[in-house]
Amino acid sequence: MATASKTDDFLFAPSEEAPGPQYLALRNRIAEGIARGRLAPGVRLPSERQLQLNTGAARGTIREALAQLEAEGLVYRRDRSGWYVSPPAVTYDPTRWAGFMSYVAEQGRAPATETLAKETAPATPSLADIFRVSPGTPLYDITRRRSIDGRTVLIERIMVDPALAPGLLAHPLDGSLTRILAEQYDLTVARNRIDMKPCALTGATADALGVKPGTPGLLVVRSSFDAAGRVVEYDQEYWRHDAIRVHVDLAVRERVGASVVE
Amino acid sequence: MATASKTDDFLFAPSEEAPGPQYLALRNRIAEGIARGRLAPGVRLPSERQLQLNTGAARGTIREALAQLEAEGLVYRRDRSGWYVSPPAVTYDPTRWAGFMSYVAEQGRAPATETLAKETAPATPSLADIFRVSPGTPLYDITRRRSIDGRTVLIERIMVDPALAPGLLAHPLDGSLTRILAEQYDLTVARNRIDMKPCALTGATADALGVKPGTPGLLVVRSSFDAAGRVVEYDQEYWRHDAIRVHVDLAVRERVGASVVE
DNA sequence: GAGTGGTCTAGACCACCTT
DNA sequence: AGGTGGTCTAGACCACTCA
Numbered sequence: 001m002a003t004a005s006k007t008d009d010f011l012f013a014p015s016e017e018a019p020g021p022q023y024l025a026l027r028n029r030i031a032e033g034i035a036r037g038r039l040a041p042g043v044r045l046p047s048e049r050q051l052q053l054n055t056g057a058a059r060g061t062i063r064e065a066l067a068q069l070e071a072e073g074l075v076y077r078r079d080r081s082g083w084y085v086s087p088p089a090v091t092y093d094p095t096r097w098a099g100f101m102s103y104v105a106e107q108g109r110a111p112a113t114e115t116l117a118k119e120t121a122p123a124t125p126s127l128a129d130i131f132r133v134s135p136g137t138p139l140y141d142i143t144r145r146r147s148i149d150g151r152t153v154l155i156e157r158i159m160v161d162p163a164l165a166p167g168l169l170a171h172p173l174d175g176s177l178t179r180i181l182a183e184q185y186d187l188t189v190a191r192n193r194i195d196m197k198p199c200a201l202t203g204a205t206a207d208a209l210g211v212k213p214g215t216p217g218l219l220v221v222r223s224s225f226d227a228a229g230r231v232v233e234y235d236q237e238y239w240r241h242d243a244i245r246v247h248v249d250l251a252v253r254e255r256v257g258a259s260v261v262e
Numbered sequence: 263m264a265t266a267s268k269t270d271d272f273l274f275a276p277s278e279e280a281p282g283p284q285y286l287a288l289r290n291r292i293a294e295g296i297a298r299g300r301l302a303p304g305v306r307l308p309s310e311r312q313l314q315l316n317t318g319a320a321r322g323t324i325r326e327a328l329a330q331l332e333a334e335g336l337v338y339r340r341d342r343s344g345w346y347v348s349p350p351a352v353t354y355d356p357t358r359w360a361g362f363m364s365y366v367a368e369q370g371r372a373p374a375t376e377t378l379a380k381e382t383a384p385a386t387p388s389l390a391d392i393f394r395v396s397p398g399t400p401l402y403d404i405t406r407r408r409s410i411d412g413r414t415v416l417i418e419r420i421m422v423d424p425a426l427a428p429g430l431l432a433h434p435l436d437g438s439l440t441r442i443l444a445e446q447y448d449l450t451v452a453r454n455r456i457d458m459k460p461c462a463l464t465g466a467t468a469d470a471l472g473v474k475p476g477t478p479g480l481l482v483v484r485s486s487f488d489a490a491g492r493v494v495e496y497d498q499e500y501w502r503h504d505a506i507r508v509h510v511d512l513a514v515r516e517r518v519g520a521s522v523v524e
Numbered sequence: 525g526a527g528t529g530g531t532c533t534a535g536a537c538c539a540c541c542t543t
Numbered sequence: 544a545g546g547t548g549g550t551c552t553a554g555a556c557c558a559c560t561c562a
Contacts, residue, residue: 021531024475047547058533060322063548068476072462080540080548089459097514194510197351198460198480198503200334212549213286214330216478216503218460241460241478248456248510252359283550309528320552325529342529342559474530 023064026055030065034074034085041087045075048083071216073242079210089245090148094194094222099176100146109148115173116155116208117143120162130223131161131231140168142177145208153243155208159234178224181232190227196220196246205238216241285326288317292327296336296347303349307337310345333478335504341472351507352410356456356484361438362408371410377435378417378470379405382424392485393423393493402430404439407470415505417470421496440486443494452489458482458508467500478503 033039046054051062066083069075077083090107104111121141128135140160145152158177160168165185173180181187201209201217209215218241224233295301308316313324328345331337339345352369366373383403390397402422407414420439422430427447435442443449463471463479471477482499 023531049547058535060534061532064531068462071476071478072464073460077548078541080546081542082547094510095512095514189514191511191513194508194512196458196508196510198335198478198506200330202334213282214333216333216460244460246456246458246508248356248458249453250357250456250512251453252357252451285550311528320554322553323551326550339529340560342527343561344528 022057023061023068026051026057026062026065027068030069031072031074039085041085043085045083045085076240076242077212079212086242087149087151089243090153091245091247092220093247093249094192095248095250097178097189097192099178101176104148110150112147112150113174114145114147115142116145117141118169118173120169127159127234130234131159133161133163138162140165142169142173143208144173148243151243152209152240154237154239155205156235156237158236161231164230164232177233187226187232189224189232191225191229193223193225194220198241199238201238201240209238209240211240218244220244284319285323285330288313288319288324288327289330292331293334293336301347303347305347307345307347338502338504339474341474348504349411349413351505352415353507353509354482355509355511356454357510357512359440359451359454361440363438366410372412374409374412375436376407376409377404378407379403380431380435382431389421389496392496393421395423395425400424402427404431404435405470406435410505413505414471414502416499416501417467418497418499420498423493426492426494439495449488449494451486451494453487453491455485455487456482460503461500463500463502471500471502473502480506482506 030039030045039045045051045066048059048062048066051057052059055062066075066077070077070083073086073089075083076086090104090109092103096103098106101111101113119141120138122136123131123133123139125135127139128137131137131139133139140158140162142158142160144156144158146154146156160181162168164187165181168180168185171180171184178189197219199217199219200213201211201215202213205217206213206215218239220235220237220239222233222235222237223231224235226232292301292307301307307313307328310321310324310328313319314321317324328337328339332339332345335348335351337345338348352366352371354365358365360368363373363375381403382400384398385393385395385401387397389401390399393399393401395401402420402424404420404422406418406420408416408418422443424430426449427443430442430447433442433446440451459481461479461481462475463473463477464475467479468475468477480501480503482497482501484495484497484499485493486495486497488494
């Protein structure tokens, strides 16, 4: 249960002593304000030029400190609006098959989904491989934006084989897609394959999330299979890196010493 | 099998068209060089001042482009030495209980482990909670540095209860700790609990990894339990963000619609 | 010792958000 | 319209790596 939640639960907590570069001193001041609750989640920091006056440092130095805090997930920026204290991350457990709307709500937060685009597009070679269809076969292609407590946290693109869920795009897609697939098409998920990789949010993704290109993110790629091994849903989720935390609890399949040849 | 490996396998691949800011143009040039193989993994980029001459941009702009590429995991820096093209990431599968030394070798890479410190330290309150001992109870505390093909990729700190593995610190710890626990103490892992979170590498961790404070990373916290539910090993791993990729393949425990109350 | 990245300054103009 | 962050310049000195 008790997942470590505060910085000081971690063994490598940054030591607050060393003087070091000037931008780290400012970073420490702000980080401390957040840790002590003086700066609450969602609160806006003073403007960069205001911080210049407070600290006497050049603006570049101020921005270095803020970028550092952003990399740590303590603050985030709203383009040309300002810097804000990050809200806590939600925990994502791929072994518990509740969808986004459920598990976010369970954690006492307010989830929302917005469909940005839905269309039918021919399968690229790699998608064809995943769905075991011929390249060029039409696939449903849904782009959605999801938010927590009003803050956008991820952009996802979902591919579904129309052969399994004909007419899917006619349904309201702003809720749980998994639920629609289960209730309307009797498609239930038996197995999930998930890949996760830290990444940078760039290009169209960064635009849709409203973040500066290059902001660190987390890419979660999910393939859902039914009992027959068919791909029910293929999903790429680009998360803001400070919004997600992954938790997995599982029985071990192999022991050390077992020869791993397969 | 076929995990997407190239940028263009992803649906949100950054579009190479838009002109946009000048640092993105440079970023695109370098990213393209890497994608086309002209810049191979491990190769060193021209120095920042050299890039200034090539592009006519100010050094700050050059560094902006390089920082962007670093955030994307395409390049990394060696302190005061230069910028280098990142090697491919290794895949980590928490459901397959091979240790670091095994799964890295399986992927055709050369793993290495170095013990930085080993000592006995009293349990902090949160550690005492995890191990179900009283605060202050001595625990083994091992700090290690692990590398792949000669490049440091993670710093980890492992806690073990001496009651389960007396004299552990006397063993050579530069190999597989899990193997020692299994072979010497008959401690086998039945269950793993894993938490993952994008983070920034700061302070002592950044120093030990030889990265600039604030470099993005991935924190993997692993609790291993034996069949009796005892904590065999508690491990915090701080990874370079461009060195790891997580893959999970699992059967689903709950279905949509199941009431989630527990 | 020459060259590298790390840090910092003090300006500037712009696109955009906010009110 | 005023303020914000986003981008960019042209310098500077330093700590460190590397040959």
